[in-house]
Amino acid sequence: MVSAANRARNPARSSVWLEDRAARPGSSRKAEQPEGLDRDRIVATAVRLLDAEGLGKLSMRRIATELNVTAMSLYWYVDTKDDILELAVDAVFGELPLTDPEDGQDWRIHLRRLAADYREVLVRHPWVSTIVNAYLNIGPHSVAFAETVQKIIRATGLPPRARSGATAAVFQFAYGFATIEGHFIQRCAASGMTPDEFYGDAIDAFQDEPQLAGQIDEVKDVIAAHSGRTVAEIWADDFEFALDVMVAGVEEMVRRAEG
Known part of the structure; x- marks a missing residue:
């Protein structure tokens, strides 16, 4: 997992994409996870809030309120708000309609x-x-x-x-x-x-x-x-x-x- 402290100490190797989320401890408490919540929903909600309200107003609590869950529920899927922002940036890049550069067109x-x-x-x-x-x-x-x-x-x-x-x-x-x-x-x-x-x-x-x-x-x-x-x-x-x-x-x- 990439903690905020680790990000500050070694930013060149810190990324949510380098985490081993499957190895996260506490899986025995799965019953406490909110139903219907997953990382994709969290990220999609964050993107929508960022578009509407900007970076300054985004917080874990604001996202949780929008999803009608507790802020602590989000930590089953991400460790920090930075994780959400990094995931949100990649989600936006997913909107690019990429074509095959080798399709014969100039x-x-x-x-x-x-x-x-x-x-x-x-x-x-x-x-x-x-x-x-x-x-x-x-x-x-x-x-x-x-x-x-x-x-x-x-x-x-x-x-x-x-x-x-x-x-x-x-x-x-x-x-x-x-x-x-x-x-x-x-x-x-x-x-x-x-x-x-x-x-x-x-x-x-x-x-x-x-x-x-x-x-x-x-x-x-x-x-x-x-x-x-x-x-x-x-x-x-x-x-x-x-x-x-x-x-x-x-x-x-x-x-x-x-x-």
Whole structure:
């Protein structure tokens, strides 16, 4: 079992996926386990609460209340809240519709599709980007995602020493884009406004402040180009264009490697 103390002492080897749950002591008290409760239900409830209320409000007690069980009941299945968060991250990665990179389609199709799906998942669950790097991410869904990424990047024809950089360029870009987008949507919701209302108010605020007038002048043509479009449409188009830039960069590096 991975205790909180063990996590702090040796984080590089601490993961809920490295536990031997079958060896957990106390199995003779099975009669005390609540009926109908299992790890999957706990994790699904945690994901739902994280989506609705955010990281700050998640606790073992909050999850137990939602499941109508005692907080101590959860400890039959997990040792710490960190276990639940690590399991929740992997459950979210399970939402990615992974395809077979070796199905004969061009690697560009697979790369664009997976990067777009990755962005959508992170926007849908904005708490994930905040904590994903706190864990080893060796759960089955996380590993399947990583393996799919590596197969796609290998299919580009890049030499091995260049593949990690290409992976970072595309998927760290998608991660950063989705993090900013997801947190923007959260901020809008917290303010009681839609993204379109928030964006409109922000533009008005800039235009009403003399000291910010110069900054607005620099992007007036950009603002005009987006006139009449929703924030969601702007985000989508910006992502697609930026992803095209990333793919074009990979293509150029492949040509250089071949040359």
